Amino acid sequence: MDPLYDSLFDINRRGLLKGAGAGGLGLLGGPALGQLLAADSGGPTGVPHFAPKAKRVIYLFQEGAPSQLDTFDHKPGLAEFYDKDLPPSVRGSQRLTGMTSGQARLPVAPSIFDFTTHPNLQGGLPVSDLLRHTGEMAGEICVIKSMLTEQINHGPGVTFMQTGHQIPGRPSMGAWLSYGLGSANRDLPSFVVMISKGRGQMQALFSHLWGAGFLPGEHQGVQFRAGKNPVLFLNDPEGMRRSDRRKMLDMLAEINGRQAETNGDAEVIARIAQYEMAYRMQASVPELTDFSDEPEATLEMYGPDVRKPGSYAFNCLMARRMAERDVRFIQLYHRGWDHHNSVTRDLPLQCQDVDQPQAALLKDLKQRGLLDETLVVWGGEFGRTVYCQGNLSPKQYGRDHHPRCFSVWLAGGGIQPGISYGETCEFSYNIARDPVTAHDLHATVLHCLGIDHERLTYHSSGLDFKLTGVEAASPIAEILA
Numbered sequence: 001m002d003p004l005y006d007s008l009f010d011i012n013r014r015g016l017l018k019g020a021g022a023g024g025l026g027l028l029g030g031p032a033l034g035q036l037l038a039a040d041s042g043g044p045t046g047v048p049h050f051a052p053k054a055k056r057v058i059y060l061f062q063e064g065a066p067s068q069l070d071t072f073d074h075k076p077g078l079a080e081f082y083d084k085d086l087p088p089s090v091r092g093s094q095r096l097t098g099m100t101s102g103q104a105r106l107p108v109a110p111s112i113f114d115f116t117t118h119p120n121l122q123g124g125l126p127v128s129d130l131l132r133h134t135g136e137m138a139g140e141i142c143v144i145k146s147m148l149t150e151q152i153n154h155g156p157g158v159t160f161m162q163t164g165h166q167i168p169g170r171p172s173m174g175a176w177l178s179y180g181l182g183s184a185n186r187d188l189p190s191f192v193v194m195i196s197k198g199r200g201q202m203q204a205l206f207s208h209l210w211g212a213g214f215l216p217g218e219h220q221g222v223q224f225r226a227g228k229n230p231v232l233f234l235n236d237p238e239g240m241r242r243s244d245r246r247k248m249l250d251m252l253a254e255i256n257g258r259q260a261e262t263n264g265d266a267e268v269i270a271r272i273a274q275y276e277m278a279y280r281m282q283a284s285v286p287e288l289t290d291f292s293d294e295p296e297a298t299l300e301m302y303g304p305d306v307r308k309p310g311s312y313a314f315n316c317l318m319a320r321r322m323a324e325r326d327v328r329f330i331q332l333y334h335r336g337w338d339h340h341n342s343v344t345r346d347l348p349l350q351c352q353d354v355d356q357p358q359a360a361l362l363k364d365l366k367q368r369g370l371l372d373e374t375l376v377v378w379g380g381e382f383g384r385t386v387y388c389q390g391n392l393s394p395k396q397y398g399r400d401h402h403p404r405c406f407s408v409w410l411a412g413g414g415i416q417p418g419i420s421y422g423e424t425c426e427f428s429y430n431i432a433r434d435p436v437t438a439h440d441l442h443a444t445v446l447h448c449l450g451i452d453h454e455r456l457t458y459h460s461s462g463l464d465f466k467l468t469g470v471e472a473a474s475p476i477a478e479i480l481a
Contacts, residue, residue, distance in 0.1 A: 069384060383406025
């Protein structure tokens with residue numbers, strides 16, 4: 001017998017045990033396998049666990065850590081502490097990064113930007129004038145000012161916010177939701193990722209941030225890229241007809257199906273599902289990315305960059321179009337918030353990139369009746385220090401990483417609009433009231449989609465894993481609608 005054939009179709013002990021562990025997949029006959037392949041690739045039965053308020057999530061992740069002091073956590077009283085050292089009693093035992101640990105002083109740097117108090121249900125929300133358009137949506141958003149994390153560097157920090165664990169390899173939040181709820185649109189992925197470049201220092205983003213980890217591979221995020229071909233290798237080679245592609249996939253599915261019957265490998269099933277999804281996306285993606293059907297007034301609402309593929313404005317409009325098409329989890333990354341050297345120079349440019357488009361996204365969702373069923377989340381991996389990194393001058397300062405407190409906001413399905421939650425101390429250095437962990441935030445997102453975070457689990461390597469880990473976590477009851 002041919003050795004290659006042997007390696008593909010021989011049932012060894014490990015393959016047999018794997019098949020038995022997968023519910024006897026390796027012993028299924030052709031008809032049963034066909035039914036399995038035709039079924040929705042969603043995850044456990046009984047999900048959602050209760051009536052959801054939201055059907056989907058749009059996560060606007062601001063990579064690099066926005067300064068809460070210069071955006072949503074207004075501290076006008078800091079003016080009297082300008083250039084004074086941060087009191088040791090405020091810092092306590094908090095460790096510093098290597099970028100400021102060698103500084104002789106930690107001079108307090110109050111924000112130089114003006115804030116406007118925008119009306120909301122609590123009487124008013126101060127928002128930096130750098131985010132004027134976002135501030136005008138204060139009646140729709142809930143700002144959490146008391147987020148905290150133990151991660152002090154970007155890599156672990158971003159990974160923790162996206163996967164619930166600081167070490168790469170765990171499933172991302174989008175993958176968990178795809179696994180738990182399945183797809184609501186058979187022609188588009190349930191989890192889509194888009195990345196835009198900002199104006200400041202940018203950290204690298206890696207695919208493990210939208211990976212499936214130990215979950216079946218079809219639940220990983222599909223990255224849409226800027227340019228003529230948003231999904232790599234989606235187009236057929238020159239000279240191949242649509243009917244030829246269909247015949248090739250049918251033949252490949254038959255071969256892979258036989259292999260799945262033989263060795264019970266769930267990843268083979270995932271591969272077949274991904275091939276079929278790619279085939280359907282060949283028709284659905286060009287229509288999705290064609291803005292010619294958008295009214296001119298809508299395009300103007302998103303700002304001048306909306307026609308530039310890969311810009312934050314373009315991706316925000318894409319997010320709305322995906323929400324209309326029932327994509328389950330839409331992940332936007334905007335890079336460039338790592339403002340160590342010059343908050344005064346780079347932050348205004350960064351806010352200029354995101355302010356109008358994200359406000360337009362909220363308005364657009366609301367006017368189309370989609371905001372009530374779409375949960376929008378905005379925030380980064382940690383915050384920024386009240387003290388200056390490097391030299392302090394009246395018109396220039398930088399800020400270092402600060403995990404002890406930072407701000408995020410949520411809007412839409414399942415969240416009370418027009419409120420703020422939590423408070424920080426007068427230096428925006430420690431949390432004064434209502435701390436919120438990343439696991440609490442994740443539990444809240446899951447709750448809005450009708451999922452009990454304790455019950456959405458996956459058995460791997462002898463353990464039952466969940467997005468919110470083993471630490472105590474719970475949805476933030478006070479902000480739930």
